Each structure stands twice: as C-alpha cells, then as structure tokens.
Amino acid sequence: MDQRNFEFLGKFLKARSGLVLTPDKGYLIETRLLPVARRHGIDTIDNLIKRLKESGDEIFAVEITEAMTTNESLFFRDGTPFSIFSEKILPEIINRRSNNKKFRIWCSACSTGQEPYSLSMLISDKKNELSSWQYEILATDISHDILKKAKKGSFSQLETQRGLPIERLLKYFTQNGEGWDLNKDIIDIVKFKYFNLLDDIKSLGKFDVVFCRNVLIYFDVETKKRVLENIGSILTPDGVVFLGGSESTIGICDDFAPVPGSHGAYRLVKCDDSLAG
Amino acid sequence: MKSCLIVDDSKVIRMVAKKILTDLEFETSEAADGQQAVDSCKAGMPDAVLLDWNMPVMSGIEFLRELRKLPGGDKPIVVFCTTENDIEHIQEAIEAGANEYIMKPFDSDIIQAKFSQVGLL
Numbered sequence: 001m002d003q004r005n006f007e008f009l010g011k012f013l014k015a016r017s018g019l020v021l022t023p024d025k026g027y028l029i030e031t032r033l034l035p036v037a038r039r040h041g042i043d044t045i046d047n048l049i050k051r052l053k054e055s056g057d058e059i060f061a062v063e064i065t066e067a068m069t070t071n072e073s074l075f076f077r078d079g080t081p082f083s084i085f086s087e088k089i090l091p092e093i094i095n096r097r098s099n100n101k102k103f104r105i106w107c108s109a110c111s112t113g114q115e116p117y118s119l120s121m122l123i124s125d126k127k128n129e130l131s132s133w134q135y136e137i138l139a140t141d142i143s144h145d146i147l148k149k150a151k152k153g154s155f156s157q158l159e160t161q162r163g164l165p166i167e168r169l170l171k172y173f174t175q176n177g178e179g180w181d182l183n184k185d186i187i188d189i190v191k192f193k194y195f196n197l198l199d200d201i202k203s204l205g206k207f208d209v210v211f212c213r214n215v216l217i218y219f220d221v222e223t224k225k226r227v228l229e230n231i232g233s234i235l236t237p238d239g240v241v242f243l244g245g246s247e248s249t250i251g252i253c254d255d256f257a258p259v260p261g262s263h264g265a266y267r268l269v270k271c272d273d274s275l276a277g
Numbered sequence: 278m279k280s281c282l283i284v285d286d287s288k289v290i291r292m293v294a295k296k297i298l299t300d301l302e303f304e305t306s307e308a309a310d311g312q313q314a315v316d317s318c319k320a321g322m323p324d325a326v327l328l329d330w331n332m333p334v335m336s337g338i339e340f341l342r343e344l345r346k347l348p349g350g351d352k353p354i355v356v357f358c359t360t361e362n363d364i365e366h367i368q369e370a371i372e373a374g375a376n377e378y379i380m381k382p383f384d385s386d387i388i389q390a391k392f393s394q395v396g397l398l
Contacts, residue, residue, distance in 0.1 A: 074390075079393070079394075157362060157380050158387075161379065161380060161383075161387045161390070161391070162386065162387065162390055163390055163394075165377070165394050166367060166371065166377050166378040167371065169367070170364065170367060170368060170371065175363065175364045
C-alpha cells in the first residue's frame with residue numbers, strides 16, 4: 001500500500017471515529033477493507049483509497065469507517081469482568097437502589113452484541129430478585145451493519161462456542177437450523193442505538209455501570225482522556241466503568257481510581273467513600 | 278501437569294486433539310471407543326476427558342454413564358466433542374454428567390475457551 005494512502009486513511013479514520021491507525025494495525029487494512037473493495041468492484045486497497053478521495057460519497061466513507069472500527073466479540077470475553085459484575089457490582093446495585101428499583105447499563109462499543117447479551121443473561125439469572133425492578137442495557141456502536149446483526153440476537157454455532165457456557169446456551173437460546181437464537185426476554189433487556197463515542201454524550205442519560213472495554217486502545221491519549229471524562233459525566237456518583245484488560249485510566253484521567261480487588265473496574269474518585277463498599 | 282483422555286474412533290481427530298492439548302500442556306492418552314475409555318479410567322482416572330459421541334463397541338454417552346458410576350468417576354471433567362449438535366443431545370449429555378459440550382468442527386480456540394470455562398486451564 002502506498003505510504004501517502006496509508007497516511008490519508010489514518011487522518012480520515014482519526015477524524016471520523018477517533019481510531020488511530022498505527023503501522024502495527026496495518027494488517028487490519030487488508031482483512032477489513034478488501035471485502036469492501038470487492039463489493040464495489042475495486043481491485044486494490046490503493047484504488048479503494050483513490051475512490052474515497054475522489055468520490056466524496058458519504059455512504060462509501062461510512063462503509064470504510066465501519067469496516068475498520070469493527071471489533072471481534074465474544075460472549076463473556078475475558079471472564080473476570082463478568083464475574084465481578086455478577087458477584088460484586090450487581091448485588092451492590094440491588095442493595096443501593098432498593099428504593100427506586102432502577103438501574104441502567106451502557107455498553108459503549110457493543111459490536112455484534114455478545115457483551116450486552118452476556119450482561120443480559122447475568123441479570124436474568126437474578127430475575128426473581130429483580131421482578132419489580134426496571135432496568136435497561138443500552139448498547140451502542142459506530143457501525144450500522146453491526147447493530148443490525150446485533151439486534152437480531154442470532155448467532156452461528158461457532159459464535160456460541162466462544163466463551164458461552166453450554167448451560168447458558170441451553171437456558172437462554174433456541175436452536176434455529178445451523179445457528180442459535182437468543183430468547184426474546186434476553187434480547188428485550190437490550191436497547192441498541194447508533195452512537196459515536198466522540199458525539200455529545202449527555203443525550204444518553206445517566207448510567208450505573210459502563211462497559212467500555214477494548215475501545216480506548218484504538219485512541220491516542222488526548223482522545224482517551226476526552227472519552228473517559230465524557231463517561232465520568234454520565235456515570236452516577238457510585239457508578240462503575242469497566243475497561244479492557246490492557247487499558248487503564250492511570251496517567252490519562254484523574255477522575256477515576258481502580259476498584260480494589262476488581263481488575264478492570266474503576267470508580268469516580270469524587271465518589272463518597274461510604275458508597276464505595 | 279494435568280491429564281486428558283481423548284476418546285474418539287477417528288485417528289485423525291485424536292491426532293488433532295492431541296496436538297492442541299499438548300500445546301495447552303496436558304499429558305494425553307487415547308481411547309478409540311467407550312469400552313477402551315472405561316478400561317483406561319479403571320486403571321487411572323484422568324483429570325479431563327474429551328469425548329466423542331458416536332463410536333463402535335460403546336458410545337460416548339454410554340461411557341459417561343459408566344464412568345460416573347465408577348469409584349472416583351465423579352472427578353474427571355468431561356467435555357463432549359461431537360457432530361451431534363441438536364439441543365436434545367446436548368441436554369442428554371448434561372443430564373448424564375457432562376461438564377461442557379463442543380460442537381464439531383472445533384479448533385484450538387474453542388478447546389481452549391471451553392477448557393478454561395470448566396477450570397482446567
């Protein structure tokens with residue numbers, strides 16, 4: 001790929017989505033963009049970039065952004081954050097919100113839906129305890145294609161084998177030919193919405209828990225800081241944000257501190273200690 | 278080092294599974310049908326069993342029921358690995374005491390993910 005095209009694509013993606021295209025992510029370009037090129041009858045990545053520069057076609061530009069920003073997604077990815085959520089954070093919420101009986105969770109880059117649906121299953125495990133509660137998982141992503149797939153709640157055999165315990169497959173899915181469909185009550189807890197993390201965040205409302213995992217790694221420090229500050233502004237004072245295993249707020253945003261003994265979970269520092277549990 | 282008994286009538290599958298499990302630092306042994314697997318378990322219980330369903334002489338599900346009746350037979354973690362991918366088979370396997378279930382075709386990522394879920398890794 002021509003170096004000038006690489007630089008152009010880098011600037012284009014940074015402006016569009018905040019994604020920083022470092023040379024080590026170069027391998028993504030071919031695997032993600034060749035299928036887009038083929039769909040448009042274009043033979044090489046260089047010609048795809050040429051078309052992007054010349055056409056000014058917005059749909060084409062969105063398609064390229066979406067292809068580059070889509071992440072791999074697994075059910076219960078990395079395990080630990082989900083056990084922390086179900087064993088520690090959710091019981092705390094149930095305890096603290098016993099008066100108004102409401103809570104909201106935001107999955108800020110939900111991809112094909114495995115993350116919000118994993119949370120939805122964990123919440124449904126406590127269905128009896130939560131019978132008179134109102135709760136919602138808002139799942140957002142920057143890709144329309146991905147949201148369309150996520151909303152369906154249909155997964156291939158391969159997808160259901162990655163991270164999903166077999167008992168949960170039996171409990172929460174229905175077999176449909178070669179694939180598996182999530183049961184309606186699990187899907188209904190999740191509300192999907194198109195949202196760019198760099199857009200005005202206030203419109204989303206307040207959240208008790210935010211999952212923003214493996215998103216910051218794609219951003220430069222300045223953008224990371226902006227995203228974290230934004231999350232801080234929509235988090236309840238005792239709320240928790242989950243970041244990816246290789247991500248941290250330390251040295252980027254002073255508003256947060258790690259939750260002791262809960263790897264990957266962070267709370268606002270101005271949070272009242274009596275609430276921190 | 279944990280041990281895993283690979284039970285499958287296909288030599289090729291046993292070979293592929295052995296390669297994956299050796300990379301995951303398991304000590305492996307093999308059986309070509311359920312009866313051989315019962316004999317192997319009577320001689321010494323493995324930590325894990327990777328189990329095919331359809332085999333001559335004794336099937337995987339028959340083996341599992343036999344295993345769970347043996348002294349110490351409740352200990353091994355049993356992961357089915359089969360082309361039987363319908364809900365009835367999965368249900369039957371879990372009821373008979375299987376700990377996890379892999380639907381063929383499988384790859385090293387799936388084996389690794391399932392083995393971590395049941396605490397073998």
